[in-house]
Amino acid sequence: MLIIVTYDVSTETREGRKRLRRVAKVCEGHGQRVQKSVFECKVNLMQFEELERRLLAEIDEKEDSLRLYRLKEPFELHVKEYGNFKAVDFEGPLVI
Amino acid sequence: MLIIVTYDVSTETREGRKRLRRVAKVCEGHGQRVQKSVFECKVNLMQFEELERRLLAEIDEKEDSLRLYRLKEPFELHVKEYGNFKAVDFEGPLVI
Numbered sequence: 001m002l003i004i005v006t007y008d009v010s011t012e013t014r015e016g017r018k019r020l021r022r023v024a025k026v027c028e029g030h031g032q033r034v035q036k037s038v039f040e041c042k043v044n045l046m047q048f049e050e051l052e053r054r055l056l057a058e059i060d061e062k063e064d065s066l067r068l069y070r071l072k073e074p075f076e077l078h079v080k081e082y083g084n085f086k087a088v089d090f091e092g093p094l095v096i
Numbered sequence: 097m098l099i100i101v102t103y104d105v106s107t108e109t110r111e112g113r114k115r116l117r118r119v120a121k122v123c124e125g126h127g128q129r130v131q132k133s134v135f136e137c138k139v140n141l142m143q144f145e146e147l148e149r150r151l152l153a154e155i156d157e158k159e160d161s162l163r164l165y166r167l168k169e170p171f172e173l174h175v176k177e178y179g180n181f182k183a184v185d186f187e188g189p190l191v192i
Contacts, residue, residue, distance in 0.1 A: 004100060004165055008131035035104035035161050037133070052176070061179040065131050069100055070174035071165055078166035080148070083157040 002075040003031075003048060005039040005055065008065040015060075022058045023066075026051065034085060098171040099127075099144060101135040101151065104161040111156075118154045119162075122147065130181060 007023050010016045024033055030051055031041035043051055052068065059066050072078045103119050106112045120129055126147055127137035139147055148164065155162050168174045 001168075004102075006100075006102060006131055006134045008134070034163060035102055035133070037131070038102045038104070038163065056178060059179055064179045065181045066178040067130060067134065067181075068176040069165065070168045072097075072168045080164040082152060082162040083155055083160045085161045085163075 001043060001045075001048070001073065002071040002079075003041045003043055003051070004069040004071060005041060005051075006067045006069070007037045007039075007059070009037075009059075009063065016063070019058060019060060019064065023055060026054045026058060034081075040079075097139060097141075097144070097169065098167040098175075099137045099139055099147070100165040100167060101137060101147075102163045102165070103133045103135075103155070105133075105155075105159065112159070115154060115156060115160065119151060122150045122154060130177075136175075 005023075005027050007020065009019050009023075011020055020037065024039065027033065027039035027041055030043050030047060031039060033039050041051060055066060055068075101119075101123050103116065105116050105119075107116055116133065120135065123129065123135035123137050126139050126143060127135060129135050137147060151162060151164075
């Protein structure tokens with residue numbers, strides 16, 4: 001199944017940016033980052049439970065918002081993407 | 097059906113913030129904003145096509161990323177939310 005993970009945290013603080021990096025790292029073990037705070041993770045039920053458990057260990061429930069959505073299948077038909085998507089390293093330094 | 101709209105734009109520029117406000121306004125006509133750049137929209141097929149058409153009219157495809165996801169139904173069972181969600185006016189002034 002495809003799970004969309006969306007994560008809202010203030011990246012104005014050092015701690016917030018750190019949590020976002022850690023959430024991204026957990027998700028990238030199961031899929032890919034498609035926007036700054038949106039991740040697409042392909043998992044089975046067991047992996048989903050593991051993903052959820054690991055995400056909950058990283059976030060600050062008082063400060064952040066985490067949402068997990070399960071897509072309609074076949075999910076290839078139920079995702080539409082527009083605009084300027086590049087699978088970039090959102091955390092890395094900008095190299096021109 | 098429930099459509100998740102995720103939108104990535106640099107809000108460091110005035111134009112980016114303006115586009116995000118306009119995207120939010122389009123989505124809020126069909127649902128609600130749940131994170132800074134994530135919207136949940138309940139629509140039928142005709143409304144979905146209208147929503148997509150209106151969103152594409154607002155975004156800058158060179159600068160922004162827009163993704164539309166259709167959730168598995170019954171969607172109440174396929175959304176999990178954690179943390180600090182408040183249905184706030186993300187654009188309004190902060191009043192204490």
